[in-house]
Amino acid sequence: MDNSVRMGAGEAMRKAGCGFRWQVQFSILLVYSVTGQARYSIPEEQAEASIVGNIGRDLGLEVKRLVSGKARIVTKGSRQYVELNRDKGLLVVKERIDREELCGQTTPCSFSFELIIENPIQLFRITVEVRDINDNPPSFPKDEIHFKISESAVSGARFSLESAVDPDVSVNGIQNYSLKPADHFKLQVHSQPDGSRYIDMILQNPLDRETQETMSLLLTAIDGGEPQKSGTVRIYITVLDANDNAPVCGKPVYNANVIENSPVGTLVTTVSANDADQGINGEVTFSIPHVAKEAKDLFELNVANGEIKLVGKLDFEKTKYYQLNVFAQDSGGLTDTCKVVVQIIDENDNVPTIQLMSFSNLIPENSPPGSTVAVINVEDEDSEGNGVVQCSINGDIPFKIEASLTDYYTIITESPLDRETVSEYNITITVSDNGSPSLSSNKNITVKISDVNDNPPEFYKPKFTKSIQENNSPGVSIFAVRARDADWGQNARISYFLDDKQINGAAVSSYFSVNSENGEIHALQSFDYEQIRSFEFNVSARDGGSPPLTSVTTVTILIQDQNDNPPQILYPVQTSGSLVAEMVPRSADVGYLVTKVVAVDVDSGQNAWLSYKLHKTTDRALFEVGLQNGEVRTIRQVTDKDAVKQRLTVVVEDNGQPSRSATVNVNVAVADSFPEVLSEFTDFTHEKEYNDTLTFYLVLALAVVSFLFISCLVVIISVKIYRWRQSRILYHSSLPVIPYYPPRYADTLGTGTLQHVYNYEVCRTTDSRKSDCKFSRPGSQNVLIMDPSSAGTMQRMQSEKNILDEQDSPTEVCYFSVLIYVFKTCFV
Numbered sequence: 001m002d003n004s005v006r007m008g009a010g011e012a013m014r015k016a017g018c019g020f021r022w023q024v025q026f027s028i029l030l031v032y033s034v035t036g037q038a039r040y041s042i043p044e045e046q047a048e049a050s051i052v053g054n055i056g057r058d059l060g061l062e063v064k065r066l067v068s069g070k071a072r073i074v075t076k077g078s079r080q081y082v083e084l085n086r087d088k089g090l091l092v093v094k095e096r097i098d099r100e101e102l103c104g105q106t107t108p109c110s111f112s113f114e115l116i117i118e119n120p121i122q123l124f125r126i127t128v129e130v131r132d133i134n135d136n137p138p139s140f141p142k143d144e145i146h147f148k149i150s151e152s153a154v155s156g157a158r159f160s161l162e163s164a165v166d167p168d169v170s171v172n173g174i175q176n177y178s179l180k181p182a183d184h185f186k187l188q189v190h191s192q193p194d195g196s197r198y199i200d201m202i203l204q205n206p207l208d209r210e211t212q213e214t215m216s217l218l219l220t221a222i223d224g225g226e227p228q229k230s231g232t233v234r235i236y237i238t239v240l241d242a243n244d245n246a247p248v249c250g251k252p253v254y255n256a257n258v259i260e261n262s263p264v265g266t267l268v269t270t271v272s273a274n275d276a277d278q279g280i281n282g283e284v285t286f287s288i289p290h291v292a293k294e295a296k297d298l299f300e301l302n303v304a305n306g307e308i309k310l311v312g313k314l315d316f317e318k319t320k321y322y323q324l325n326v327f328a329q330d331s332g333g334l335t336d337t338c339k340v341v342v343q344i345i346d347e348n349d350n351v352p353t354i355q356l357m358s359f360s361n362l363i364p365e366n367s368p369p370g371s372t373v374a375v376i377n378v379e380d381e382d383s384e385g386n387g388v389v390q391c392s393i394n395g396d397i398p399f400k401i402e403a404s405l406t407d408y409y410t411i412i413t414e415s416p417l418d419r420e421t422v423s424e425y426n427i428t429i430t431v432s433d434n435g436s437p438s439l440s441s442n443k444n445i446t447v448k449i450s451d452v453n454d455n456p457p458e459f460y461k462p463k464f465t466k467s468i469q470e471n472n473s474p475g476v477s478i479f480a481v482r483a484r485d486a487d488w489g490q491n492a493r494i495s496y497f498l499d500d501k502q503i504n505g506a507a508v509s510s511y512f513s514v515n516s517e518n519g520e521i522h523a524l525q526s527f528d529y530e531q532i533r534s535f536e537f538n539v540s541a542r543d544g545g546s547p548p549l550t551s552v553t554t555v556t557i558l559i560q561d562q563n564d565n566p567p568q569i570l571y572p573v574q575t576s577g578s579l580v581a582e583m584v585p586r587s588a589d590v591g592y593l594v595t596k597v598v599a600v601d602v603d604s605g606q607n608a609w610l611s612y613k614l615h616k617t618t619d620r621a622l623f624e625v626g627l628q629n630g631e632v633r634t635i636r637q638v639t640d641k642d643a644v645k646q647r648l649t650v651v652v653e654d655n656g657q658p659s660r661s662a663t664v665n666v667n668v669a670v671a672d673s674f675p676e677v678l679s680e681f682t683d684f685t686h687e688k689e690y691n692d693t694l695t696f697y698l699v700l701a702l703a704v705v706s707f708l709f710i711s712c713l714v715v716i717i718s719v720k721i722y723r724w725r726q727s728r729i730l731y732h733s734s735l736p737v738i739p740y741y742p743p744r745y746a747d748t749l750g751t752g753t754l755q756h757v758y759n760y761e762v763c764r765t766t767d768s769r770k771s772d773c774k775f776s777r778p779g780s781q782n783v784l785i786m787d788p789s790s791a792g793t794m795q796r797m798q799s800e801k802n803i804l805d806e807q808d809s810p811t812e813v814c815y816f817s818v819l820i821y822v823f824k825t826c827f828v
Helices: 063-068 099-103 674-684 696-731 810-827
Strands: 004-006 037-043 051-054 072-074 082-085 090-093 109-117 122-131 144-150 158-161 174-180 185-191 197-203 214-223 230-240 253-259 267-270 284-287 299-301 307-310 321-330 335-345 353-359 362-364 372-379 389-393 399-405 408-413 424-433 440-450 463-469 477-480 494-498 512-514 520-523 534-543 550-560 568-571 579-584 593-596 598-600 610-617 623-625 631-634 645-654 661-670 783-786 794-797
Touching (some): 037 051, 099 109, 144 158, 158 185, 267 335, 299 321, 353 440, 372 424, 389 399, 399 424, 463 477, 512 534, 598 610
Parallel strands (some): 253 335, 463 550, 579 661
Antiparallel strands (some): 051 090, 072 109, 082 090, 174 214, 185 197, 214 230, 299 307, 321 335, 353 372, 389 424, 399 408, 424 440, 477 520, 494 534, 512 520, 579 783, 593 631, 610 645, 645 661
């Protein structure tokens, strides 16, 4: 495709009254001292949406200029073959373009239209040339041609043939004719000044009816397209006797002038022809074998006398002249051809038209003089003086009209405007031609004066605060900020925007969005109170004025806590590989602190208030748990009938709605000595498999270990009996009993969770009731861990300050150490 763009100064066209014609034309456009024209060339029959050209690039316009200026195409005819894609700046084919339908035989073929861009207003004229393609084969008016030729016809006699018709032009039109067989006849093609052709079939060798009475010839018309196309017609010749004179037309060319809009039946001209023969061979008839469809609908030929009359309405604006080829033929088939040229004379029969190409019906009051209000196109399809027009507007308004380009006028402001004085003007546009009588037309437009943008938006509050619960659904609407603007129209149209800000290292736009139309704020994420508790950001309100005015408000979003986290058990720690048990001596009194369940809840407020309940227990009458502090204590005196193994299930529940809970199992061993605990907890361990191939040395080692173990037990029992006797003596003495609580003993009435160090010690005097020893260990240190993988293994868990009571003798310490060593040696 050959595309070109020309930009230059405006030049006047030939006459303002020239009507629109489908022919090659160049228009120079001028708006705001900017003129331009573009010319493109495309083949016909292009598919819809095919690209004609990049109008934005060729005219030096950016795509955003085409979009913001509402660029559009204005055509003068009823059909629009191309359309503008403003988003890409392209001209594309809107509908199928048939060059033959558009221009007929006129070449080159083109059509023009205008491109209008507003704010500021710019006007460009675009011309698209439609190139012909070889889409039509040559065709003859008839399938068969019959001739009756006298055998007396001499060599060189001419017989006119109806030429073929090919709607295509130039090289795609008919280029050559061929005639087969060529024994008696040859072809001669004649070109006329108007570009048309006619064909003569010339007799080369005399005919002999007695030898050959009939002949059949094939006439072929070939065009020059690629690929070539052709059309044929069959010629049948009947050989007659003795008609040796052909008709002769009175004139080779007949010229006639006819006024447009002449009534039907008007005589155009009369053609004549003479034949020197007599009788039937001298009778001449007239015909127009090859005529365009438009001319056929307008003219009628009398075959007998050669009169040509009007049968349709002539329109100078469509066609200015017609050419008819009239054949004069005698009964012997001899013919002659004459040409009739009909010239159409123009009348002032078209009223000037006014087309509003661009119009700003609302202009600001601060517009300077010379501001463009409207661009109009004025046309008169008549020619000469009938098509010359004058354009004017009423003079009682602060506007004037100026000629910009041929057929285009611009209405501009002439003096300053004051909306408070006059807010609206009615402009009457009058256009008249120079015909006789003169024809005119009017058009009224209304221009409104708008106010300027002098008031910024104002929020109803300088600061907005709103709460939202955590775990919200993404996209939920929180609330809407509102602002008002004292201006009107577009100046009062408010849009809302989030100001750029970083919150916890992320943009505020990743957390919230604001509807630019109504100020509604949406949460884009689900918030977690435990991670972030509040947001503060700014929302801007901007009006639609030019330039826009802006105001800002502060928005605070508070996250409310939900009970979405269950309590977490910190102590006792649940293990899967071994059994953890709290040890309670049978001498424990009422209120003995067994252990304390420690839990936390990451929620806040009442959602983090924890309560402790005893869910299941081996003996519900023996233990209780503190509702607020989770302390597990005995509620009665421990007896010998109480089972050694006690299992408690404690439920920790928060105060949320609905509440959440966690469960922990507490194993308690009620015993005074390790052997007793060991014998009762052996069912928690797995039986150790013995190897049948134990050697004699292994048996001997087991025997030695068993002996040592029994010896240690005897020593420990002896020490216990001795201490028991000493305590009984002290118990019966008259010394006062004074309870003592070390400083590290925690308050049992606490309502919250414990500190990080959970140490509890209870010390009693040697005269405490039913005490079989005169010392006591801290309650939190009485923990037994039974490892199921080692049958009978028992380890004593001691705290960081596992120091024996000062009443413990070194001997007992030694015995206990030996006992632990023996257990490790025997069962590990």
